[in-house]
Amino acid sequence: MIASTVPSSSKSSINLPTYATPFKSSFLPSSFSVPPRFSPSTPRFQYLTITNVLKTEDSPNLSSTASNLDSIFSNSKPTILVSEKLGDAGLDLLKSFANVDCSYNLSPDDLCSKISMCDALIVRSGTKVNRQVFEAAKGRLKVVGRAGVGIDNVDLQAATEFGCLVVNAPTANTIAAAEHAIALLSAMARNVAQADASMKAGKWQRNKYVGVSMVGKTLAIMGFGKVGSEVARRAKGLGMHVVAHDPYAPADRARAIGVELISFDQAISTADFISLHMPLTPTTSKVFNDETFSKMKKGVRIINVARGGVIDEDALLKALDSGVVAQAALDVFTEEPPKDSKLVHHENVTATPHLGASTKEAQEGVAVEIAEAVVGALQGELSATAVNAPMVAPEVLSELAPYVALTEKLGRLAVQLVAGGSGIKSVKVVYRSARDPDDLDTRLVRAMIVKGIIEPISDSIINLVNADFIAKQKGLQISEERVFANSSPGCPFDSIQVQISNVKSKFASALSDNDEISVEGRVKYGTPHLTRVGSFGVDVSLEGNLILCRQVDQPGMIGMVGGILGMNNVNVSFMSVGRTVRGKKAIMAIGVDEEPDKSTLKKIGDVAAVEEFVFLGL
């Protein structure tokens, strides 16, 4: 067994090929590059949307809603709402692909009323993208792009439930944030802001603003990720002794920078300076509180360039008043902008208005990084910076393309074979493959099977983002089994079989010996083929529609049924006959371009040797 309802193969890292592209971000590490967004050769999958995202004006939700955006942008491009200031290079990239509406400082109500006209939304930390926004989007919003790292202002659970991809720009502002932390550290240690304010007030207070030195002091980095590591490098250059706490950071990375990873309590109790660089999560919320301040060295200095919410601000105020914390330098606040904050006005606090990412270079980099990710996602690519969907490398996508089509069709076929009234509870997918299980990424094809099964019988729109969630919500258990096939490992799958158990079938011949509805397919010459129905082998290309017909195995059946279809203007695209024993039962799988009308289907049913038949739309 591979897995049940959870990804069977999760790639911990992806290895994207290098492409020459005018939009390649120079802010990415040199070993990391992004695929071209506009090259016709880039594999495109509508993994994200089932309906064509570009034909937004066809959406029934929209036709009845007269909107400003739709009347302004009455063309077939997607619409992207940018709700906070974004760098020009990113905006230019977006505008070359989409209608771009830059509306800054929207109220929550205004955001909700605009959002149903938008395919993508790009935000920074100032826009709250909560459940109401996804509800108001009425299914049109496909991507939320966070132009920065922290995604604590986006309700990821709601995004996933609504099938909306969330992408961020995790690399372009790292240096800016680290530099700001160092700027705050030095400014705080030497009272730069306070002394400057005093001089501007006409004073010359040399004795009042005696600072503390940094060299030889211990700096504890709390959260040793991208920003934390860069702060560590710079602090070591200042001659500081740097320790770090991060439950998930690899020790070898810390060692390479000359930083010791230690426990939370050890870090906060030994440090002279503490710099915060962990994300805001339920675990880190208010992790700096009365109890933790009481464990700190008296006179400690704190820098927060991460998120305001990791500190209990009332507790920090008390610690500053009591002198446990000598000084704090804060770039981020629980509420932004902070209202009547005693902290901001405290004489031992240096405050900046969330400026960590605000350098020209970082903002241009972030804008390009997020624009590339959003445009790519709207074009159906899987993003390397997806926050709520598995990352799939372009080369993996490329080879999975025909299997994506195959599995959606197998799912659609299988569900149409279920007799009305049967509740589908469990689906098993059997992959025959010559590949090592670790080289078999089934997340995308599994999502397409869920889509094929659920979409025809519900109003859910399924994509890679929400497939597992919706399957679970509908009580559908998807299990996966991998069977070794003695075939070429060059192809990811030899065959894929979809089995639905504990249901009745409207076409009894689709039941396997184990009484499950069973359909199997393969990719042949790049196109999906149906190769088995129940225990009957067939071979028919999965395009158009399909008639499955079981008859007595006798001469003339193909001509007879084909004749009925031809006489009634139904074009047969493929036909295949499979039987178990000569002269007993056989099934015909007939591909048809048009849907036969009822009287034509009745004529097929009236053929004496035909025992059962079913029409299936693909």
Ligand SMILES: NC(=O)c1ccc[n+]([C@@H]2O[C@H](COP(=O)([O-])OP(=O)(O)OC[C@H]3O[C@@H](n4cnc5c(N)ncnc54)[C@H](O)[C@@H]3O)[C@@H](O)[C@H]2O)c1
């Ligand atoms: N002020 C700004 O403008 C600004 C700019 C950039 C980043 N940030 C914020 O800084 C934070 C870090 O950004 P990053 O790019 O380094 O992210 P990152 O994901 O690279 O690093 C975060 C690190 O925190 C660690 N972590 C998670 N939980 C922890 C815990 N309980 N205790 C200690 N460590 C924990 C993670 O393992 C990870 O290594 C984010 O919250 C981000 O939003 C702020």
Ligand SMILES: O=C(O)[C@H](O)COP(=O)(O)O
């Ligand atoms: O998480 C981040 O990337 C920073 O906090 C930057 O936020 P901003 O985009 O609002 O400046």
